[in-house]
Amino acid sequence: MAGLTLQPKRKERLGDQLYGQILEQIVSGALKEGDKLPSEKELCLMFEVSRPVVREAMMLLQADGLVVARQGSGTYVQRRPPQGLIAIAGASDIAGILRCYELRVPLEGEAAALAAKRRSSEQLGQIKAALDDLGRVVEARASASAADFAFHRAVAEASCNEMFVSILESLHAAIENSMAVALNITREGSDQRIRRVLDEHSRIYEAIAMGDADAANLAMRYHINRARQRITDQHQDV
Template sequence: MQNSTLKPARKERLADTVYGQILDEITAGRFTSGDKLPSEAELSHSFAVSRPVVREALLRLTTDGLIQSRRGIGTFVSTRPSSRLTELAKTSELSSYLRSFEPRIVLEVEAARLAAQRRTRADLDRAHAAIEALRVAIASGQRGQEQDIEFHDAVARAAGNEYFCDLLNDLRQPVTETMNIGLELARERSPGRRLRIIEEHTRILDAIAAEDSDAAASYMKYHLMQARAAVLDARHLENSQALDIAPRARG
């Protein structure tokens, strides 16, 4: 495989652009939650791209929880992300950044599983120090992305297989971008989400320390799924009505 494969195919890049354009409409409130989106044919016409490109963009928006299709009825907006999102990232690049979670999740989950079997005392100390530094950073109002990355590096290193470190290093750029967005949105919001970030990391480390592979893998998976959801605020319930103790009506 040559360098050429490092770039996504043209269709994929066009779909990223269309994804960004629809996301802009949603973020700006021109398509709002519950709204029916225009048909594939209409979107293909408006954005001047082929229907397979539109279909690909819609598929990704669905995967990311921003829209939902109901068979035979149409496609609807399900979430409106923070308006800050468009300031924190180019919407045309978000789709690509989010796609990096697919390989990242399987790599980090496996690294956590192996770390629970192979970690040394030094590995645990390093990961623990990273969490403490993250706690301090967050408490003092910083994003803490360096400390967050340091924790994930410590886990990868504890897996005792240098390939995990190398491969995650190759994903460094999209990982850093999504981490910045997620941590920044958390920083600006309720202390609840910030506490959760510390808690999720601690739980992973505790499972690794207890040599519980299955728990380490599950908690890492949960953490990364939350991290992905946090970027778009989609299907991310921490401050949703789910937390009201009072009964609520379902939309």
């Protein structure tokens, strides 16, 4: 319980809000790696919330690898995200951003696989143009979320299934926001990290160009999972 300085709230008792409050304490260092979190009962009393709300927040924190539950012992901080994370995105928004990445993994993985099977030469050219544009923006360390979305949209279009495009467009704001967070962290990182991000996109393009559906699916899933890790783990220059 050391370092825990959370303030109870009287409104908006949702799991994401509690997730955000605990996340903020982990990012700030008030809760350090290895620190034990209060028990479920203690969190309920501290925040005046129900057990289901606490359980939801703990489930999300565990899913993101930020805390680990040890049977018979309690829940402990396992990983600290980058310190600048809260400045880039509000603590209460991070849970939604990470859920967006969770959705994108299977969705865009399948879109990439279909693109490898169905894309036309013109569509492949559009993916390459979007990739080149993304490379220029990222290497200039400029805001790249719009260019990143354009690349992923081009892949969805090449699937020749308009539903993938419709879903991406319906989630445009959420997806671009999630991209912006990961890309802002990348922009502040090393040149090696920037090269890795561009290489991930290049592998997606190359697999689609070769018509290798399995490789395209894997490359897209790998890229999105890595982007998610950049948000949650300060120790890996991923």
